[in-house]
Amino acid sequence: MYDVIVVGAGPAGASTAYHLAKQGHSVLMLEKAALPRYKPCSGAVSPSVAEFFDFDFAPAIDRAMRQVRYTYKLGDPIEAELTTDPIWMVRREVFDHFLVQQAQKLGAQLKDGTAVTAIENKGDYWQVSTADGPLEAAYLVAADGAQGPMAQWLGFPPHTVRLANVLEVPAPVGDDCAINFEFGLIKQGCMWNFPKREGYSIGAATFLGQAPANHHKALEKYSQSFGVSPASGTVYSHPLKLWDGNYPLHTHRAVLVGEAAAIVDPLSAEGIRPGMISGVRAAEAIHAAIAGDPEALAQYTDTMHATWGADMPWAKRIAGLFFRVPGIGYRVGIKRPTATQRLGQILAGEVRYADIASRVMKRMSGGLLSG
Structure with a gap:
């Protein structure tokens, strides 16, 4: 019997596990994929997230960038520079695994390559079924992303999931590159190009109305503006579960974190930093609940609504x-x-x-x- 089982080992789940393990709780992370694994995501993270952790993120950062470039229909370019700390560009197979390893150093356990097939509430604990047999924990954390089944199994209302597309292109990237945003090339959405050390992550998403079946034509046109051949890369689908109103993030002995909780900015599509913060807050709440506070999980919902969620309508x-x-x-x-x-x-x-x-x-x- 574990204190907590965390289903999903992305940034939100790993952050939850890290802070629970830091408090001395027995934690098991379950991840359906074998780590490290590729995750379709453009991988931009604000370094402000480091204030919630006591380790150096440097090994997980692919490059840090301040230069920003905007275009409208590939013209009217604007060059600018961030006055804040540079944005981290990360590769999710590296970044996510690094966070998991930090949690493991504090005693959290990991079973990767282990899909959850069902969950059942047993009153004062949860039984989690896997192909390797059942597992038990006093508390459960759903961190299985935008398309994971945990939120539905726990009885939470469904959210609309939008599909972004990401073209990953290995290519030489110079030191003079910028974080790129393109507006107007696709309707009711935007495109972006986030450089890594050895390639580009070129993305497209529609934020309003009916999305096209895919953004392949737009991705081809945009990538060519950087002198990159889309034929040399691979296009992946990337689900986005954008915030669409405040909903409960807790139920009996269980919480949602990250994209499983639709904690994704509906304007910028930023999800990694707020997802990690939700993991930090969820860990605080579960720690308090284990100590005997019957309102702790409800306070997690209230805290996320009063801080991050209160700003999302704007x-x-x-x-x-x-x-x-x-x-x-x-x-x-x-x-x-x-x-x-x-x-x-x-x-x-x-x-x-x-x-x-x-x-x-x-x-x-x-x-x-x-x-």
């Missing part, structure tokens, strides 16, 4: 306006000298969308009227 409102008229958003928003500074501050958690939303929407509305 992110969604900005997204709803910006992605409908990206040309105006680009002209009155992205081209402003402070735009990149605000981007870095939001990703670092230094500025909330609520702090800037009224100004952004006023400019956008003014742009609509003048247009």
Whole structure:
């Protein structure tokens, strides 16, 4: 009998396991894939997440970047530089496995290559079924991502899952490269190119309305603008479970974290940092529950709603306006000298969308009227 079983060994699950193991609890991580494993994801992480951990992330960082470049329909380029700490570019097979290893150093156990086939509540503990037999724990953490079954099995309402596409291209990448964002090439969404040391992660996602079956044509056009042949890379689908309202994140002796809880920014699609923070908060709550606090898991839901979740309606409102008229958003928003500074501050958690939303929407509305 474990204190906690964490299903899913991505950043949110590994963060939960790390902090629970740090408190001396017996923790088992279950991961259906064999680690390390490739994860379709463009892999941008704000270094501000390090404040929640007491180890050096350097071995897991592929490169750190400050330069940002924006385009609209591949033209009207804007070059800028982050005034905050540089954004970390990570390869998820490295980053996720590194986090798991940090949890293991504190005593957390791992069973990778082990899919969960069913769960059953036994009153004061959970029974988790796997191909290798049943496992038991007093508490359960669902960290199995956007398309994992755990949230449904636990009785949580379904969320819409959008599919982004990521083209991974091995290619020489110079030191003068930038974090790239493209607006206008696809409807009601955006594209991006996040360089790694030995290649590009070129992505596309539709945030509003009906998404196309795939973004392959747009990916081909965008990749060619960097002198990269899409034929030399591989396109992967990447599910996005964007925040769409505050919902309970806990049930009897169980919590949701990360993308399983739809903790993904509906404007930027940032999921790694908020997912890791949800793991930290979930670990705090489970620790308190094990110590005898009957309201601890409910407080986890309240904490996430009052901090991260309270800001997401503003992110969604900005997204709803910006992605409908990206040309105006680009002209009155992205081209402003402070735009990149605000981007870095939001990703670092230094500025909330609520702090800037009224100004952004006023400019956008003014742009609509003048247009």
